[in-house]
Amino acid sequence: MDISLKGLRCxxxxxxxxxxxxxxxxxxxxxxxxxxxxxxxxAALDMTLVRRDGRGVLLTEAGAAFLPHAxxxxxxxxxxxxxxxxxxxxxxxxxxxxxxxxxxPHRLADLMRQVAVARPGARLRVRExxxxxxxxxxxxxxxxxxxxxxxxxxxxxxPIEVAExxxxxxxxxxxxDHPLARRETLTLPELAAERFTTxxxxxxxxxxxxxxxxxxxxxxxxxxxxxxxxxxxxxxLVATGLSAAALPLSMSRDAPADVTFVPLxxxxxxxxxxxHDRRRGLPEVGDLLRIATPV
Amino acid sequence: MDISLKGLRCxxxxxxxxxxxxxxxxxxxxxxxxxxxxxxxxAALDMTLVRRDGRGVLLTEAGAAFLPHAxxxxxxxxxxxxxxxxxxxxxxxxxxxxxxxxxxPHRLADLMRQVAVARPGARLRVRExxxxxxxxxxxxxxxxxxxxxxxxxxxxxxPIEVAExxxxxxxxxxxxDHPLARRETLTLPELAAERFTTxxxxxxxxxxxxxxxxxxxxxxxxxxxxxxxxxxxxxxLVATGLSAAALPLSMSRDAPADVTFVPLxxxxxxxxxxxHDRRRGLPEVGDLLRIATPV
DNA sequence: GATGTCCATAACGAAACATTATCACCGGCA
DNA sequence: TGCCGGTGATAATGTTTCGTTATGGACATC
Numbered sequence: 001m002d003i004s005l006k007g008l009r010c011x012x013x014x015x016x017x018x019x020x021x022x023x024x025x026x027x028x029x030x031x032x033x034x035x036x037x038x039x040x041x042x043a044a045l046d047m048t049l050v051r052r053d054g055r056g057v058l059l060t061e062a063g064a065a066f067l068p069h070a071x072x073x074x075x076x077x078x079x080x081x082x083x084x085x086x087x088x089x090x091x092x093x094x095x096x097x098x099x100x101x102x103x104x105p106h107r108l109a110d111l112m113r114q115v116a117v118a119r120p121g122a123r124l125r126v127r128e129x130x131x132x133x134x135x136x137x138x139x140x141x142x143x144x145x146x147x148x149x150x151x152x153x154x155x156x157x158x159p160i161e162v163a164e165x166x167x168x169x170x171x172x173x174x175x176x177d178h179p180l181a182r183r184e185t186l187t188l189p190e191l192a193a194e195r196f197t198t199x200x201x202x203x204x205x206x207x208x209x210x211x212x213x214x215x216x217x218x219x220x221x222x223x224x225x226x227x228x229x230x231x232x233x234x235x236x237l238v239a240t241g242l243s244a245a246a247l248p249l250s251m252s253r254d255a256p257a258d259v260t261f262v263p264l265x266x267x268x269x270x271x272x273x274x275x276h277d278r279r280r281g282l283p284e285v286g287d288l289l290r291i292a293t294p295v
Numbered sequence: 296m297d298i299s300l301k302g303l304r305c306x307x308x309x310x311x312x313x314x315x316x317x318x319x320x321x322x323x324x325x326x327x328x329x330x331x332x333x334x335x336x337x338a339a340l341d342m343t344l345v346r347r348d349g350r351g352v353l354l355t356e357a358g359a360a361f362l363p364h365a366x367x368x369x370x371x372x373x374x375x376x377x378x379x380x381x382x383x384x385x386x387x388x389x390x391x392x393x394x395x396x397x398x399x400p401h402r403l404a405d406l407m408r409q410v411a412v413a414r415p416g417a418r419l420r421v422r423e424x425x426x427x428x429x430x431x432x433x434x435x436x437x438x439x440x441x442x443x444x445x446x447x448x449x450x451x452x453x454p455i456e457v458a459e460x461x462x463x464x465x466x467x468x469x470x471x472d473h474p475l476a477r478r479e480t481l482t483l484p485e486l487a488a489e490r491f492t493t494x495x496x497x498x499x500x501x502x503x504x505x506x507x508x509x510x511x512x513x514x515x516x517x518x519x520x521x522x523x524x525x526x527x528x529x530x531x532l533v534a535t536g537l538s539a540a541a542l543p544l545s546m547s548r549d550a551p552a553d554v555t556f557v558p559l560x561x562x563x564x565x566x567x568x569x570x571h572d573r574r575r576g577l578p579e580v581g582d583l584l585r586i587a588t589p590v
Numbered sequence: 591g592a593t594g595t596c597c598a599t600a601a602c603g604a605a606a607c608a609t610t611a612t613c614a615c616c617g618g619c620a
Numbered sequence: 621t622g623c624c625g626g627t628g629a630t631a632a633t634g635t636t637t638c639g640t641t642a643t644g645g646a647c648a649t650c
Contacts, residue, residue, distance in 0.1 A: 002300065003376070006607085015435055016435065020628055021628085029608070031628075033607070033608055036629095036630095045376060049379075055626085057627095061385075062379045063379075065382035065387075066378055067432075067435065067437055068422070068424075068428070069371060069378050069379075071431070072374070073368055077298060077303075077368045080298075080367070083360045083361055083363075084342055084360055085342070090356075105531035108531045116535065123519055123522075125523075126522070127363070128524040129363075133363070137362075140310055141354075142362055227419070229421065229422065229423040229525075230524075231527045232527050232549060233403065236549075237404065237421075239404040240408040242408060242411050253552065254527060256400065296637090301638085314596085316595090324640090325639070325640060327597090327598080328638070329597095330597065347597060347598085350596075
């Protein structure tokens, strides 16, 4: 069997109440139903989430790791409903643009300026997604176009067109006072002692770019410092002086003063690409490409 | 009835295939089952998601708005399973720290430096959450402490302690060449003509801080430019010169050179707070508070 | 108007899910 | 030691969900 939202709701309630009976009260159902839902959930996952322990319950390691994501899933389902309701109320006409991490901000600014000029008054929504989701949304018309970063152009289904906008050096961000910060260039092996902060988003935004991809391609083993959710936080941790980060060079424009960027000599440039669905017109794309010519 | 993951899977398949039969094939079930699931889903939501249109299907407005979130929900459930499995394999010992948007990066850097010193070698995970989720995770021990920003201290249940770290001016970020960019201070009414870029995350991270909160408290109606997912993108759009953004003043340290910050004179300072669960020790908190004394 | 495609509906069996009643376990306590 | 209150699990049972196959009806194309 598969997991269900019902099961997740039960698990979250039990985890928070530390008590099957109270969880059942909160959910407005009888206690055995909670027991059964949790058993079904554990069976589906093939793991024990809570330790039944005479007096109340205790989360297992797996349960503790599962819990925040279970909450995320429930919250996400609520958001889905709200989004649908908002659309029903006629809140529409938003232009959605996809974005994967690693796109240099100033490059995005150039594009957005162009879009805003082409469609004055439109409400814009820039949505960070995995490349696969961007393609799916382009295909179903939910998204107008997407900007993505990676070493090699993503393979996309025929109707989606890929245009290269830029190719720029990948760099390592270090604290200003770091011994390696004055170097002109660096190579990965020289960074073996560093601890890296990466964008986690729990693999939602897994990309061929960044540390994971580099490690996979070069065999370099990066030590981890922290996982964070966005570039701003990533740079904040580099600013602690305790961590490094791999980022496109031009991100240095948006970094705190005490963070230095050193190009990675042994890495191929990061290519920024524009994806759009050829079937759906996108008259702006001509302009977009004109202003954003490859470096 | 409630919505189910099964229903969401069916809807996504139908939306992507634009065809009930192919969707059924992909899901490995019979076509009527797909029809029924979709009917149940639509009944639960009380909205029409797809228009059955003789030849194939077409998404409604509501369906198009619902679709990306449905995908998010499914992805999130997959992540939950992966997180549980990772914990089963013994990948543990991570220190999780909560963060709500609006916390000045350098303030976070100070804290993280302290944490890293106190627990050398620990894997750190900085997780952006809503304040409610942070409290829930503090309560169940999944999170060690959380840093949050807002005008008023959050109301939290007794065992969770709140300590104020800083109070700093709220500012509006404008392009360097904007007529108002040279002012010493600004007030909200002076910004009535601006279009703002806000952090959306589709209200996951809805906060009393930021535009929504300010508007609610002052009656100011902000015009919208775009909704984005993180501060980096937000600043990139301010750099287009077409949009403003409301941010804590010290975020200017991390902004591109062509973005100027002007303090908002009619807004109370944004307070940064540290939340932790008193029952669970947290010996570091003494140090944290010592180094991060209120400004 | 015959035909094919597509989705909806009907009918029905199996699995899921809820209920109430009861059991088994454990900790405290006289 | 043996009883007790409180915990979660289990049993028995009815309802709903959810899948199946078979069939119907709408709407294109030719």
